[in-house]
Amino acid sequence: MIEFVNAGFAYGKTEILRDMNVTLPAGSFHFLTGTSGSGKTTFLKLCHAALRPTLGTVKLFGQDATTQTRDEIAKMRRKIGVVHQDCQFLDHLSLRENIALPLAVVGQKAEKYEADLNDLLLWVDLSHRADALPPELSGGERQRGALARAIIGGPDLIVADEPTGNIDWEMGQRILTLLAELNKLGKTIVIATHDLNLIRAAKSLVSARVLRLQKGELQLAGAEL
Amino acid sequence: MQFLRRIMVALIGESGADRVVPASGVAGGLTALASACVAFLAVFALSLALSAGKLAQSWSSALEGTATVRVSAPNDQMQAQVETVLRVLETTPGIGAFRVVSDAEKLDLLQPWLGTDVPAAALPLPGVIEVQEEGIGPDLDGLLLRLKAEVPGAVWDDHDRWRLPLVKSANQLRWVTLLALALIGTTFVAIVTLAAQTALAANIGIIGTLRLVGATDTYIARAFVRRFTLRAAAGALVGAVLCMAMLVLLPKAAEGSFLPSLRYDGFAWLLPLTIPVIAGVTAFVATRRAALRNLRALS
Numbered sequence: 189m190i191e192f193v194n195a196g197f198a199y200g201k202t203e204i205l206r207d208m209n210v211t212l213p214a215g216s217f218h219f220l221t222g223t224s225g226s227g228k229t230t231f232l233k234l235c236h237a238a239l240r241p242t243l244g245t246v247k248l249f250g251q252d253a254t255t256q257t258r259d260e261i262a263k264m265r266r267k268i269g270v271v272h273q274d275c276q277f278l279d280h281l282s283l284r285e286n287i288a289l290p291l292a293v294v295g296q297k298a299e300k301y302e303a304d305l306n307d308l309l310l311w312v313d314l315s316h317r318a319d320a321l322p323p324e325l326s327g328g329e330r331q332r333g334a335l336a337r338a339i340i341g342g343p344d345l346i347v348a349d350e351p352t353g354n355i356d357w358e359m360g361q362r363i364l365t366l367l368a369e370l371n372k373l374g375k376t377i378v379i380a381t382h383d384l385n386l387i388r389a390a391k392s393l394v395s396a397r398v399l400r401l402q403k404g405e406l407q408l409a410g411a412e413l
Numbered sequence: 414m415q416f417l418r419r420i421m422v423a424l425i426g427e428s429g430a431d432r433v434v435p436a437s438g439v440a441g442g443l444t445a446l447a448s449a450c451v452a453f454l455a456v457f458a459l460s461l462a463l464s465a466g467k468l469a470q471s472w473s474s475a476l477e478g479t480a481t482v483r484v485s486a487p488n489d490q491m492q493a494q495v496e497t498v499l500r501v502l503e504t505t506p507g508i509g510a511f512r513v514v515s516d517a518e519k520l521d522l523l524q525p526w527l528g529t530d531v532p533a534a535a536l537p538l539p540g541v542i543e544v545q546e547e548g549i550g551p552d553l554d555g556l557l558l559r560l561k562a563e564v565p566g567a568v569w570d571d572h573d574r575w576r577l578p579l580v581k582s583a584n585q586l587r588w589v590t591l592l593a594l595a596l597i598g599t600t601f602v603a604i605v606t607l608a609a610q611t612a613l614a615a616n617i618g619i620i621g622t623l624r625l626v627g628a629t630d631t632y633i634a635r636a637f638v639r640r641f642t643l644r645a646a647a648g649a650l651v652g653a654v655l656c657m658a659m660l661v662l663l664p665k666a667a668e669g670s671f672l673p674s675l676r677y678d679g680f681a682w683l684l685p686l687t688i689p690v691i692a693g694v695t696a697f698v699a700t701r702r703a704a705l706r707n708l709r710a711l712s
Contacts, residue, residue, distance in 0.1 A: 262630070290435075
């Protein structure tokens with residue numbers, strides 16, 4: 189699903205990641221940990237082709253992301269659901285419209301996905317907030333909304349950057365449970381977090397592995413929980 | 414109609430495709446305003462260009478193929494000399510028609526300059542013969558030599574001396590107004606491009622989110638293009654209609670007036686209505702180019 193081969197990334201002369209050699213197979217569940225500044229977000233951006241490696245290659249779905257055109261990358265992203273810590277909603281659109289955005293950009297008509305969208309809103313317990321604007325939502329509601337947006341297009345890979353960073357423990361557990369359910373449905377999950385309690389809590393839910401980054405290098409490349 | 418709709422959807426997206434861009438941006442409003450002003454000026458410049466063309470045409474054709482022979486002679490020889498000129502003209506190939514301008518007509522021509530109380534009989538008026546050429550006209554060199562030999566006081570005036578500079582000025586005026594029209598168009602392209610770039614820069618976060626969920630550059634560009642194309646076309650329509658209304662309200666030029674009216678004539682009224690279409694197409698091309706160029710510059 190995702191393969192790093194001698195991959196590295198640098199902003200100018202500042203090296204962020206180096207010598208990444210790791211494979212995340214389809215259907216796997218990985219936690220990416222490390223201290224602040226260790227390169228977690230950069231690693232995740234390489235996982236959904238928001239960045240291209242400056243060294244080596246990163247293969248997504250068997251394709252070398254460094255050689256893809258912008259349109260090919262855009263189409264590849266439709267197979268990837270991304271959950272950002274700050275959710276990245278369009279504040280002038282309702283939660284319903286934000287969640288449906290991945291379908292709208294591929295030209296699907298609202299009437300075609302209306303039923304699926306309502307089911308999804310129920311699943312993340314946001315039916316009553318569907319018409320609210322993002323600034324009116326709580327942190328937990330935003331995170332669940334972002335998760336709903338990430339999965340509405342039926343992606344094969346879900347990448348989440350600190351999805352529980354701004355919410356309380358109980359809500360974090362709920363998000364984790366949702367992600368574990370998706371993994372059981374065959375989705376590949378990569379979660380960047382520095383919350384070790386969250387990783388421990390996942391032990392009872394899912395068979396996950398840990399990638400640990402330190403100073404731009406992988407220290408653990410797939411250790412079991 | 415369905416076919417046209419499909420083309421429009423392919424070019425600028427479905428109705429509501431621009432909803433992903435917030436409507437509150439000032440760039441869209443300014444584009445409509447600038448477009449209205451530019452269309453107003455364009456319609457006016459176009460009217461000036463057409464009027465200058467009409468002016469050049471009327472000055473060029475009004476006296477083309479005509480000439481005047483002016484005879485200066487003492488009163489007692491005037492009649493004989495005029496008759497000699499008439500004989501010369503009669504026997505010159507290329508002269509179609511001619512007639513002697515009467516004293517009453519000459520006084521009418523002088524009246525605006527001298528007033529009505531002038532004792533006409535006391536004025537030493539020259540003899541004037543109006544000549545209409547035919548075909549390629551007379552052999553002018555030969556005719557002038559004959560006139561010089563037979564009536565030394567006769568002067569041939571084919572009006573070119575004052576007509577040609579006027580026609581040249583009118584033509585230059587037409588080119589200047591066409592240049593102004595081109596400059597107005599260039600300014601419009603610059604305004605729309607800047608407005609689109611401003612809108613793109615102001616919505617960089619939205620663009621990031623759209624890319625995150627799999628939107629292609631074309632989809633993102635189309636959202637901006639739709640907004641700017643529709644606003645530019647609507648603004649231009651308002652500006653064009655306002656200018657047309659102003660031209661209708663201008664007083665009509667009197668028959669035989671020296672300067673033509675700025676109003677459009679007949680089917681020419683359809684010309685200003687093309688300005689909003691041109692504005693829309695121009696905005697479409699300018700915004701699309703600016704949007705795609707800016708999007709490609711993003712990571």
